[in-house]
Amino acid sequence: MKRASDKQLRVACPGCGAEVVWEARNKYRPFCSERCRLMDLGQWAAERYRVAGEPVEQEPADVAAGKDE
Numbered sequence: 001m002k003r004a005s006d007k008q009l010r011v012a013c014p015g016c017g018a019e020v021v022w023e024a025r026n027k028y029r030p031f032c033s034e035r036c037r038l039m040d041l042g043q044w045a046a047e048r049y050r051v052a053g054e055p056v057e058q059e060p061a062d063v064a065a066g067k068d069e
């Protein structure tokens with residue numbers, strides 16, 4: 001017995017891990033949806049930004065204390 005779904009290549013969405021059917025009409029592949037795709041792109045951009053710019057060590061409490069006292 002053959003299952004129809006055996007023909008389809010399936011991958012796990014890098015964003016949320018959901019099973020995604022890899023097919024031409026799925027323009028978000030390998031993501032399950034536009035949301036996951038944009039999320040991933042956003043992380044990419046953030047990563048690049050961090051690497052390109054100077055190291056960001058955010059310590060708002062320290063800055064506020066120094067300003068205050």
Ligand SMILES: [Zn+2]
Nearest residue numbers: 013016032036
């Ligand atoms: Zn997803």
